[in-house]
Amino acid sequence: MVYVISQDGKPLMPCSNTIARLLLKQGKAKVKRREPFTIKLTYETTSYTQDLTLGVDTGSGTIGTAVSKNNGDIVYISEIIVRNDITDKMTQRAKYRRNRRNRKTRYRKAKWLNRANSIKNDRFSPTMQSKLHSHVKEIEYIKSILPITKLVFETGQFDMHLMKNPSLASPKVKHWGYQKGANYGVENIKAMVLNRDNYTCQCCRGKHKDSKLEVHHIIYRSQGGSDEADNLITLCHTCHKALHDGKINPKLSGKTKGNLKYATQMNSIRKQLFRLYPGAIETFGYITKANRLRLGVNKEHYHDACTIATQGDSFALKTNLYKKKCISDGDFQKTKGIRSEQPIETKKICGFRKFDKVRYFGKEYFIKGRMSTGYAILMDIEGKKIDFSSMPKGYKTPKLNNCMRIAARTSQIIQTVAM
Structure with a gap:
């Protein structure tokens, strides 16, 4: 199936491959887009369409x-x-920026309360x-x-709230459950956990006589642990330090973050x-x-x-x-290394950019990485690296000279799957 656009740019009903081939051969249409294949008519025609x-x-x-x-x-x-991946990329960029400022190599002024974008309406x-x-x-x-x-x-x-606490579906619980949540009557989640555990270390039960109580994440936040009460427990400072030092290993069951x-x-x-x-x-x-x-x-x-x-x-x-x-519009990282001593080529190498769609020995792939020596790493649309170890000697690592670019990089990579 081929999609058709009128001479003045309005969409028309799609046509068959045979009709599109005849229109192109007779010069009555020109190719507008390769994937999905779209043609644009070069002559005036009726604008009759069906409901879609x-x-x-x-x-x-x-x-x-x-x-x-x-x-x-x-x-x-x-x-x-x-x-x-945007959150992770922005977090990493902020880490690099703070590192530069700590080295007193500021690239721009630090922002604090002058971020206009964060206080504008409908942000x-x-x-x-x-x-x-x-x-x-x-x-x-x-x-x-x-x-x-x-x-x-x-x-x-x-x-x-209902997804966190399915019991709210019950009419007996629903009328008060939305007003009285898990932290009802306490200042915050920490105070609720301390009150729940009766202000007692849940490991030594007060044997260490340590009056300093701390709230511990059973599954660490660095490992995806939740901040909810099901993943928190009260420990004294002595037990808390011993647990992190690996001296004790209590059997505790925690909870990871949900995907709400x-x-x-x-x-x-x-x-x-x-x-x-x-x-x-x-x-x-x-x-x-x-x-x-x-x-x-x-x-x-x-x-x-x-x-x-x-x-x-x-x-x-x-x-x-x-x-x-x-995908992202482009690669903006210029260097790599602890002190940015290794430059990264962001322009074309042998006429190719990252995420360009290429044909290599009759099959279509996307460029995952390029080397300044003229070699490339190819992938499928899922990002999985293609293994060419079964190819003859000299072709186990694809050369850019052997690739033919069929689509330049945009903000999307596209692959056609026959149904």
């Missing part, structure tokens, strides 16, 4: 989209992996901006190649999407699940999107699946 419904399976990690005709034919499906964090932008970018791209008439979003309103941050993010993304697309229809996950089970299709994000687009009716896939992964 875009279904979006929103998500904090993976997004699924599908476009359906009224008869259930799916003319576009995609699955997008959004970025979840979104960088992670949330990226995830919302990933949704909007895919929706706007689909609207640029297909005449969408209806939008359907699968969203959810998550109750984090993704539910919180989806609450915000849902609100912003309906603010940007006020005419969109909302559906929910339990409806999609029931329809998908009735249709007997596998649990995939793009299958959910197809079910959302057809609103529960049967569908037929008439197109390929386009897998996409969001």
Whole structure:
């Protein structure tokens, strides 16, 4: 299937590969985009289109989209992996910046209360901006190649307090449980843990006569431990120090951090999407699940999107699946090493950049890394390094001269999967 754009840039109904080939051969169209393959007409034509419904399976990690005709034919499906590395990158960058300042090599003035971006109205964090932008970018791209008439979003309103404490679902608990939480009547979580443990060391039970009590994380925060009471215990200073020194090893069971941050993010993304697309229809996950089970299709994000687009009716896939992964716009690290003594080449090497899509011996890969000697490390769209150890001598490490670039680096890498 080939997507068609009119001479004045408006999306038309897609056509078959045969018709697109004839239009290109006769000079009536030109190639607009390689993947997905899109042509633009060079002559005036009618703008008749059919009704198309875009279904979006929103998500904090993976997004699924599908476009359906009224008869259930799916003319576009995609699955997008959004970025979840922004927080770690910003934390690392802040660490490097503090290190420079401690060495008295400031590159710019330190900021404290003059950060205008942090106090402006309707501010979104960088992670949330990226995830919302990933949704909007895919929706706007689909609207640029297909005449969408209806939008359907699968969203959810998550109750984090109920997810933490399922007993609130009981009518006997619900009426007071939302007013009296775990920290009700105490100053903070530390005071609650001390009160819960009766101000007594839970290891020596007061045998050390140490009056200094401390709250200990059973599973360390560096190992993903939670700050909730289930992962905290009261210890005296003597036992606490002995535990960290490895002198004692009490059998304690803790709790790791939950993944409620993704539910919180989806609450915000849902609100912003309906603010940007006020005419969109909302559906929910339990409806999609029931329809998908009735249709007997596998649990995939793009299958959910197809079910959302057809609103529960049967569908037929008439197109390929386009897998996409969001990446950073570019590499900005200039050097590496303890004292930044090793320069990093951020420009092209042999005409290639990182994340360029290349063809190597008939197969398509992405550049994971480049070497100044002219060699490269290739990967698939999941980021897995490709092993060429079975290749003949001289081809076990790919050479950039043997690669043919078929797509330059953008903010997304794309791979077509035949369905």
